[in-house]
Amino acid sequence: MESWEADILVVGAGAAGLSVALHAAPRRVLLLAPEGPDATATSLAKGGIAAPIGRGDSVALHAADTLKAADHSASEATITSIVSAAGGAIDFLRESGLRFDGATDAPHLHLEAGHSIPRILHADGDRTGAAIQQALWARTRESAHVTIRRDLEAVDLLTGPDGVAGALAVRAGGSAVAIHATETVLATGGIGQLFAATTNPLHASGHGLAIALAHGAAVAGLEFVQFHPTALRCDSDPLPLLTEALRGAGARLIADGRAFMAAIDPRGDLAPRDVVARAVWSEQSAGREVALDATGIFRSDAGAEFPGALAACVAHGIDPARTPIPVTCAAHYHMGGIAIDASGHTSLPGLWAVGEVAHTGLHGANRLASNSLLEAVVVGSAAGRALAEGPRRERRIGTRPAVPAPFDASRPEWRRLREILWSAMGPVRRDAGLADALLQLERLESTLAPAQRPLALRVALAQSMIRAARARHESRGAHWRADYPNRDRRRDGADALGIMRAH
Numbered sequence: 445m446e447s448w449e450a451d452i453l454v455v456g457a458g459a460a461g462l463s464v465a466l467h468a469a470p471r472r473v474l475l476l477a478p479e480g481p482d483a484t485a486t487s488l489a490k491g492g493i494a495a496p497i498g499r500g501d502s503v504a505l506h507a508a509d510t511l512k513a514a515d516h517s518a519s520e521a522t523i524t525s526i527v528s529a530a531g532g533a534i535d536f537l538r539e540s541g542l543r544f545d546g547a548t549d550a551p552h553l554h555l556e557a558g559h560s561i562p563r564i565l566h567a568d569g570d571r572t573g574a575a576i577q578q579a580l581w582a583r584t585r586e587s588a589h590v591t592i593r594r595d596l597e598a599v600d601l602l603t604g605p606d607g608v609a610g611a612l613a614v615r616a617g618g619s620a621v622a623i624h625a626t627e628t629v630l631a632t633g634g635i636g637q638l639f640a641a642t643t644n645p646l647h648a649s650g651h652g653l654a655i656a657l658a659h660g661a662a663v664a665g666l667e668f669v670q671f672h673p674t675a676l677r678c679d680s681d682p683l684p685l686l687t688e689a690l691r692g693a694g695a696r697l698i699a700d701g702r703a704f705m706a707a708i709d710p711r712g713d714l715a716p717r718d719v720v721a722r723a724v725w726s727e728q729s730a731g732r733e734v735a736l737d738a739t740g741i742f743r744s745d746a747g748a749e750f751p752g753a754l755a756a757c758v759a760h761g762i763d764p765a766r767t768p769i770p771v772t773c774a775a776h777y778h779m780g781g782i783a784i785d786a787s788g789h790t791s792l793p794g795l796w797a798v799g800e801v802a803h804t805g806l807h808g809a810n811r812l813a814s815n816s817l818l819e820a821v822v823v824g825s826a827a828g829r830a831l832a833e834g835p836r837r838e839r840r841i842g843t844r845p846a847v848p849a850p851f852d853a854s855r856p857e858w859r860r861l862r863e864i865l866w867s868a869m870g871p872v873r874r875d876a877g878l879a880d881a882l883l884q885l886e887r888l889e890s891t892l893a894p895a896q897r898p899l900a901l902r903v904a905l906a907q908s909m910i911r912a913a914r915a916r917h918e919s920r921g922a923h924w925r926a927d928y929p930n931r932d933r934r935r936d937g938a939d940a941l942g943i944m945r946a947h
């Protein structure tokens with residue numbers, strides 16, 4: 445096996461990993477970016493990035509909206525610290541070459557559900573995420589202190605007596621490299637691919653979180669998964685997301701041809717995301733075909749405002765001006781993750797985490813729209829600065845784990861895992877379903893050969909998520925228990941998140 449030495453190893457090249465890499469100068473960074481810059485959730489983000497920079501807005505107002513969306517279960521200190529840093533994050537993105545829509549000194553600010561005032565910045569219209577990814581990637585490529593490797597995927601951590609000492613990485617062909625690093629940063633994104641229906645890109649299968657969990661890192665909020673109510677129901681993976689702005693413009697959800705939201709919530713189709721996702725789930729579970737009737741929009745000039753939705757429909761043979769668009773709810777964002785402080789330190793010496801793989805306490809039980817790109821850039825930048833300025837550890841040679849077979853997403857066991865999680869851990873959960881899912885996963889685990897460690901780690905992560913959901917005897921934010929439909933007010937506050945060690 446090849447053996448390399450690195451100062452800082454950053455695993456993942458979305459908004460979070462690139463922000464770390466750029467701020468860590470002058471220290472030397474080895475950045476793993478398997479499949480390059482387009483294989484990230486960052487590049488798929490269509491909405492935008494939130495910042496309280498408009499007239500009449502304030503950190504206090506943005507913080508209050510975030511806490512409300514979090515269903516009284518976020519860390520107020522974390523919210524204030526991240527939201528206060530939003531202006532600096534926007535400046536950093538501009539310095540990196542990003543042009544926000546509107547004038548430089550007065551960017552257009554958009555309103556989104558859950559925000560009480562317009563504060564969402566867009567770049568290149570509904571391609572904000574791709575524009576952020578492009579700008580940060582281009583600047584990173586020009587940075588002499590960063591070496592980018594597109595051919596390596598981390599499969600495990602190297603550990604020594606003083607904590608984490610790097611990562612084991614493999615190439616697509618199976619050859620392995622032990623990367624001994626002074627500091628290791630996980631920036632591997634979310635977990636949506638653990639579910640059969642998701643808007644998340646293929647790499648977002650929870651591997652970084654699963655590895656950290658296996659090595660005993662503290663984690664928090666694993667049960668909190670946000671579901672998007674309207675992904676295009678089709679055979680592609682990930683599923684294309686149909687923006688909620690379509691319902692804002694008058695599109696209506698129908699099941700077997702009949703509108704159903706008005707009977708469920710007085711806000712009808714404009715009810716909050718988790719309410720609509722649960723309603724879609726219930727209709728689907730009753731065997732009805734759910735669709736989004738946007739024919740009125742696409743027959744009129746308003747259709748021009750939704751080029752992304754139109755392109756996704758056309759690519760799947762649907763004319764949305766004539767036919768309602770088939771939709772499903774889908775796993776979209778993980779509020780839980782590796783527990784970190786404001787600069788990305790985990791509970792394990794030598795290991796850092798940033799972005800969606802991490803849990804700062806900002807989102808609580810539910811994420812406010814457009815706060816995740818903000819968190820990725822703010823906390824990624826803070827971690828990079830802490831690495832550049834903080835005390836240096838001595839580099840140690842970590843013990844090498846056995847080299848596993850590369851993760852193979854075409855295996856039937858992986859498909860089975862995704863189906864089990866989707867049916868038990870979707871928008872509506874019950875104890876009986878969760879208990880049964882644990883048994884099914886135990887059986888699945890017993891069939892895996894030792895070389896299938898990447899899959900076994902994902903199974904263990906799924907089990908930890910289910911145990912966390914079983915232990916939460918309440919409905920809070922995106923976690924809905926049909927057998928405990930109320931919020932347990934005794935758990936309000938940051939403690940509601942319950943930081944835990946999973947073993």
Ligand SMILES: Cc1cc2nc3c(=O)[nH]c(=O)nc-3n(C[C@H](O)[C@H](O)[C@H](O)COP(=O)(O)OP(=O)(O)OC[C@H]3O[C@@H](n4cnc5c(N)ncnc54)[C@H](O)[C@@H]3O)c2cc1C
Binds near residue numbers: 487492
């Ligand atoms: C369709 C969609 C729309 C969204 N819209 C918005 C929005 O409008 N506003 C908003 O704020 N948020 C939005 N989000 C959420 C937001 O995009 C993500 O939370 C954010 O981009 C996460 O950034 P990240 O850097 O943590 O992860 P990512 O951008 O996903 O990057 C993860 C990186 O890790 C790499 N990686 C993963 N596993 C490994 C491994 N084992 N070894 C090496 N590398 C690995 C990947 O290849 C990738 O480079 C959206 C998400 C989706 C899916």
